[in-house]
Amino acid sequence: MDELLQHLVNGLVLGGTYALLGIGLTLIFGLMNVVNFAHGEFYALGAYATFAGLTWTKMNFFAALGLAILCGILVGARTERVLRRPLRGETIDTVMLVMIGVWIAMQNGELLLWGGVAKSIPHPFPTAPLTVGGVSLAPLRVFVLGAVVLLIAGTHLLIQHTRLGRAMRSTFQDADTAALMGVRIRRIHTTTFAIGSGLAAAAGALLGPIFIAYPSMGDLASLKAFSVVILGGLGNIGGATVGGIVLGIAEELGAGYVSSGYRDAVGFVIIIAVLLVRPAGLFSRAERIG
Amino acid sequence: MLKRCFTTTLALGVAAALLGSLGAGLDVARAQTPVRIGVIEPLSGPVAASGNYIRMGAEIARDWLNAKGGVLGRKIELVIEDNKSDPKEAASAAEKLIVRDKVPAIMGAWGSSMTLAAMPKLEEYGVPMVVETSSAASITKRGNPWIFRISPPSEMEAIGLERYVDKLGIKKADFLAVNTDWGRGSIQAFGDLLKKKGLQVGAAEYMEQSATDMNAQITKIKASNADTLFLTTAVEQITLVLKQGQEQRLTRKIITTGGSSSPTQLVKQAGAAAEGTYHIVFFMPWFPESMPDGKLAKAFVDEWAKRGHPFEGLTEGFRGHDGVVTIAESVKIAGKDDPKAIRDALWRVNITGVNGPIHFEKDGPAGKESGQSKPSIFIVQIRDGKVALPEFAAK
Numbered sequence: 001m002d003e004l005l006q007h008l009v010n011g012l013v014l015g016g017t018y019a020l021l022g023i024g025l026t027l028i029f030g031l032m033n034v035v036n037f038a039h040g041e042f043y044a045l046g047a048y049a050t051f052a053g054l055t056w057t058k059m060n061f062f063a064a065l066g067l068a069i070l071c072g073i074l075v076g077a078r079t080e081r082v083l084r085r086p087l088r089g090e091t092i093d094t095v096m097l098v099m100i101g102v103w104i105a106m107q108n109g110e111l112l113l114w115g116g117v118a119k120s121i122p123h124p125f126p127t128a129p130l131t132v133g134g135v136s137l138a139p140l141r142v143f144v145l146g147a148v149v150l151l152i153a154g155t156h157l158l159i160q161h162t163r164l165g166r167a168m169r170s171t172f173q174d175a176d177t178a179a180l181m182g183v184r185i186r187r188i189h190t191t192t193f194a195i196g197s198g199l200a201a202a203a204g205a206l207l208g209p210i211f212i213a214y215p216s217m218g219d220l221a222s223l224k225a226f227s228v229v230i231l232g233g234l235g236n237i238g239g240a241t242v243g244g245i246v247l248g249i250a251e252e253l254g255a256g257y258v259s260s261g262y263r264d265a266v267g268f269v270i271i272i273a274v275l276l277v278r279p280a281g282l283f284s285r286a287e288r289i290g
Numbered sequence: 291m292l293k294r295c296f297t298t299t300l301a302l303g304v305a306a307a308l309l310g311s312l313g314a315g316l317d318v319a320r321a322q323t324p325v326r327i328g329v330i331e332p333l334s335g336p337v338a339a340s341g342n343y344i345r346m347g348a349e350i351a352r353d354w355l356n357a358k359g360g361v362l363g364r365k366i367e368l369v370i371e372d373n374k375s376d377p378k379e380a381a382s383a384a385e386k387l388i389v390r391d392k393v394p395a396i397m398g399a400w401g402s403s404m405t406l407a408a409m410p411k412l413e414e415y416g417v418p419m420v421v422e423t424s425s426a427a428s429i430t431k432r433g434n435p436w437i438f439r440i441s442p443p444s445e446m447e448a449i450g451l452e453r454y455v456d457k458l459g460i461k462k463a464d465f466l467a468v469n470t471d472w473g474r475g476s477i478q479a480f481g482d483l484l485k486k487k488g489l490q491v492g493a494a495e496y497m498e499q500s501a502t503d504m505n506a507q508i509t510k511i512k513a514s515n516a517d518t519l520f521l522t523t524a525v526e527q528i529t530l531v532l533k534q535g536q537e538q539r540l541t542r543k544i545i546t547t548g549g550s551s552s553p554t555q556l557v558k559q560a561g562a563a564a565e566g567t568y569h570i571v572f573f574m575p576w577f578p579e580s581m582p583d584g585k586l587a588k589a590f591v592d593e594w595a596k597r598g599h600p601f602e603g604l605t606e607g608f609r610g611h612d613g614v615v616t617i618a619e620s621v622k623i624a625g626k627d628d629p630k631a632i633r634d635a636l637w638r639v640n641i642t643g644v645n646g647p648i649h650f651e652k653d654g655p656a657g658k659e660s661g662q663s664k665p666s667i668f669i670v671q672i673r674d675g676k677v678a679l680p681e682f683a684a685k
Binding site: 003006007010011013014108111115116117118120127129131136137138141211212214215216217219220251252253254255256259260261263264 | 333334335336338339341342469495496497498500501502503505506507509510512513525526529530533536537538539555558559560561562563600
């Protein structure tokens with residue numbers, strides 16, 4: 001029983017991190033229709049920015065998290081402005097190829113700057129786990145889970161209940177009409193990409209201290225983020241959240257009770273099963289917004 | 291008429307003399323073309339750190355050999371290829387080195403899966419490879435006569451550990467290994483050792499090479515009531531497993547196998563979570579004087595520090611040194627840098643590397659044997675944040 005509970009807690013924490021990766025990508029992939037292979041690199045950027053903040057300037061851990069998110073937003077905004085804006089009339093494939101280029105360039109840039117040796121990111125939380133019954137959890141993971149909940153709720157509020165969110169929704173629903181109504185759609189594109197990238201950087205900053213930072217860390221993150229977005233339904237924040245948690249728990253239970261060698265396979269079997277029944281993902285709506 | 295004839299003869303004579311000296315010049319040029327040694331290592335990807343340390347060790351061997359005049363009066367040149375921690379890339383790197391760079395011998399390719407992927411290319415083109423790290427048994431058992439391994443297969447590691455099993459107090463052990471030929475082979479080898487000793491084998495769990503969250507596996511292992519965990523993967527994942535084990539209060543004797551654990555890096559990155567863990571290593575840079583050739587080991591450690599390489603890389607870096615000196619020695623015995631001659635000469639290599647004596651014995655199906663050296667195997671423990679000999683092994 002303790003074992004099952006521990007697996008569920010592990011799955012929930014892991015799923016929360018998948019969800020955070022997923023909501024960033026669901027904005028970029030689901031809303032903007034950009035197949036962003038570089039999403040995982042913004043995740044790595046977040047982790048390395050946190051590491052740089054902590055070791056170079058010796059700043060406070062929480063300030064370093066803020067710095068990482070800011071880095072993600074700024075680099076994301078520049079990427080959209082410089083590389084993607086000129087391609088807005090182009091097909092989805094062209095943009096995808098450019099994003100593959102960004103992915104390769106960013107990953108090799110990290111390798112050049114930081115070297116291949118993994119970095120361990122220090123954090124101020126005690127390493128002794130909290131234990132309730134037979135279930136233990138590190139304090140850092142509790143903090144991360146809390147931060148994930150806040151970030152997801154914040155993104156949801158931003159999109160559903162602010163002027164900017166309304167502008168975003170209208171832009172991706174019908175760009176021409178939105179433009180006629182006075183929405184500055186080019187700026188909205190840049191902002192959306194920046195928010196998505198900032199969320200990826202936040203995920204990297206939060207998960208970097210739990211794991212370790214290394215240049216190819218983004219590959220796995222991209223893979224999971226795409227899985228979550230497709231599982232949850234494109235452009236759906238609630239869907240990405242539920243999708244992330246479903247995937248996390250499925251992998252955890254699959255590894256715990258089926259075979260740890262097929263851990264990733266179990267996750268993908270669940271995705272295929274869901275897509276067979278609901279081809280547009282768990283939570284698809286006619287209007288792919290919000 | 292006579293004059294013209296004379297002129298022609300003279301011209302021909304000059305031309306012949308010129309050609310002759312040109313030919314001699316070519317001979318000189320050939321003597322000065324370097325002996326090229328191909329190196330295939332993971333220089334990027336999840337296990338990049340290890341591959342880069344091996345490259346650094348190989349460069350030290352190259353510079354030392356060249357400082358002493360090289361081999362056959364020629365300099366040694368390393369042609370280094372990145373296999374990106376990916377078996378597919380390892381195979382194409384081997385082909386590129388052989389076909390384009392025309393190297394007569396290769397050292398590589400770190401991971402067992404990468405080495406296994408490169409092996410058919412060696413047989414296809416007939417070029418020998420000295421295997422410096424890979425532990426899967428299948429490498430020397432497949433009947434590839436171009437393979438010469440200086441690293442221990444998992445079985446040999448298990449035999450090396452055998453005499454310590456009682457002192458370690460192992461009653462029942464679980465396994466957690468990277469899901470590659472190396473990890474699977476290791477679980478097999480150490481499992482067989484325990485069964486032979488009449489001890490119990492618990493859970494056998496796997497993790498993908500790029501996986502970062504091993505909580506599910508740890509929870510499952512926790513549920514088995516074993517006292518020991520054999521952990522087989524590279525230092526990055528060992529760090530994560532130790533940290534996540536600590537988060538879940540996993541209290542086990544942990545023994546890492548494969549020699550890629552870099553205990554110094556674990557002390558730095560896993561901190562308290564690494565306390566008390568045991569590590570099978572093939573080089574002890576903390577006490578070089580305890581190595582078979584203490585002087586060479588000390589010189590290697592000093593040179594490594596002089597170049598500003600990180601200390602934690604030494605347990606991996608020596609492999610690069612030993613691999614390159616093995617190939618250089620075989621070129622010397624062969625008297626030429628021809629792949630077939632080097633292959634035949636490798637059987638006659640008898641030198642001492644940083645790890646210890648290197649000498650190949652036949653392994654695998656008769657008639658197509660691979661070479662397998664018998665490397666030295668050591669066990670160290672992390673105690674009080676330092677790397678030490680375990681109490682039972684310290685004299």
